[in-house]
Amino acid sequence: MHRLETILFTNGERFPLLVNKKTELPDFYSTLWVTLELRYSAVNTIRNKLVTLQWLMEWENNNHLIISDLVKNEKLLTESELESLFRHMQINAAKQKKTNYVKKRFVTKGRTQFIDSYPSVSLSHKYNRLTTLSDYILFLSKSIKISDGYRKNLMEIISLIKAHRPKNHKVPLIKSESELPDGLLDEFMSIANFSNPNNPFRDIGIRKRNHLMFILLKELGIRRGELLSIKMDCIDIATARPSILLKRTHDEKYDTRRNQAVAKTKERRLPISNHIAQLIDDYIMNYRSKISYANKHPYLFVTHRKGKTLGHPISVSSFDNVIVPTMKKVNQKFSIIHPHIFRHEWNLEFSRKIDKNNAGLNHNISHKDYISPEKEAKMRQHLMGHISEKSAHIYNQRYIREKANKILLEIQKDFQEKVNNYE
Structure with a gap:
């Protein structure tokens, strides 16, 4: 197995790499990948990609396969091996260590079958894992000498991996x-x-x-x-x-x-x-x-x-x-x-302050101190340090729900008053 380390160079550069626990040597192809293609990415981005490769290596160890060796020998993953790899890529590694898998019961064609079920990662996490996997295999195809025919087949495998990425992975989940x-x-x-x-x-x-x-x-x-x-x-x-x-x-x-x-x-x-x-x-x-x-x-x-x-x-x-x-x-x-909860709470309080400011002006949009939605978005973008105004949307979800729930309760209250007056 491999552990993730970060080397600190004298010029300040942080260089993440995977080190074989037995030999204490860096893994060759992942280190080459970092050196040639990932080196100028953010350090945390590189680390996240290497964590995915760590998870891939666990699958390789369990299945007695090494992806780079398959590429060298111009062999392709079988359909069953690919399915196994896809299942592995959606397992939540942290939760798997804390909880045992459970047997799930399925009935197909009149027969009862049981399969092992593990906690899953989020859709965005699964998307990132499969993206990293496809990028890594693509890198291997460029770094290892292979025939044109095998390269064409390997590109089909890469396309298949990308096709298994979740389509709705960008939908933000608001956690309790x-x-x-x-x-x-x-x-x-x-x-x-x-x-x-x-x-x-x-x-x-x-x-x-x-x-x-x-x-x-x-x-x-x-x-x-x-x-x-x-x-x-x-x-x-x-x-x-x-x-x-x-x-x-x-x-x-x-x-x-x-x-x-x-x-x-x-x-x-x-x-x-x-x-x-x-x-x-x-x-x-x-x-x-x-x-x-x-x-x-x-x-x-x-x-x-x-x-x-x-x-x-x-x-x-x-x-x-x-x-x-x-x-x-x-x-x-x-x-x-x-x-990170402090950042969410700050945004909630910021939204409340904007509403309080505008309410004090009787929502007079012509007043010089009135803060329009467009101006509010620009202010939030600057204070949060976001590149795009869209980056703040997830932080504003709680306030939007808070306002929506308040209006819904007011509607219910008005309706009940009308019913009472009618009676």
Whole structure:
């Protein structure tokens, strides 16, 4: 089997690759693929493609087949092998490890049959897996010397793989965990406050740091990667209008994290309140400045815990697997909270603020302060850092449903009043 590693070059480039656990050598063809065709893609994109190849290699191991060897020997997958591969590509690997498969009963032509059933990935995930599989086989066809006749047959296999991709994979699924009960996030933020006695962290420096991180997530609606990639030279707190510049820091050589926290969205400068500016100043001057190694790099948030990473930029793993879970353990109600939920909640509050602004103007569209739907979309696009206005649609779904449900209840109320008056 193979494990996924990321090599950090001296120029800051992150190079993901699959390493054979037995030989400790990089897998040849997947590494060649990354080198020749994927190298200038986003690191997370490359990692996601290699995770798919890891899953493919598990299927190869179970079926005693290697796709690259088949191509070398100009052999094609049989129909049954393809069906097996398609089933494998829709299995949810994470859930499969946690739950055993179940036997599902089917009746065909009067006969009862049982087949193994595993948890499935989402349609979009399945689409991406099959796309990666077809791209990888296409790469093999170009990298390995094969006859024209076999190449033609291989192209038909690739077309068949693409044809098995879900057609409606782009339909967004609104998960229940993306909707928090009103007030729950405020309760979470109250616990995260450095002065709250129920805050699960003991060290005051860690409390101050974590409180500031959650404040920025909630008040700015930024992504976790943007939060952890904030640099001190991009913070302007010594002016009447304090702000933070969110920059793309891909392949930054001063960042010691192999799995680098980076901004996924466009660069933009966001204004911050004087209160947030004071929290940042307090953290930098009274806590961060006293930690060794922290002065060796420009990243705002650093590790406070003693060890080899003391003073280094906080890793995505530490934030996801230590800081957030520790906060969630305080109360079972917090179990549905995750870093990206702050972005969803910010968008909900933004929509409410727009409505409140327009309601205060009696929805007078000619007023200079009235915010039209078009203007709102442009504002949201800038603040979120989206390339397209369409990117914000998924974040606005909850508010649309909230408004629709409110109108529906008003319709029902009006109808009931008419019935009562008639009676």
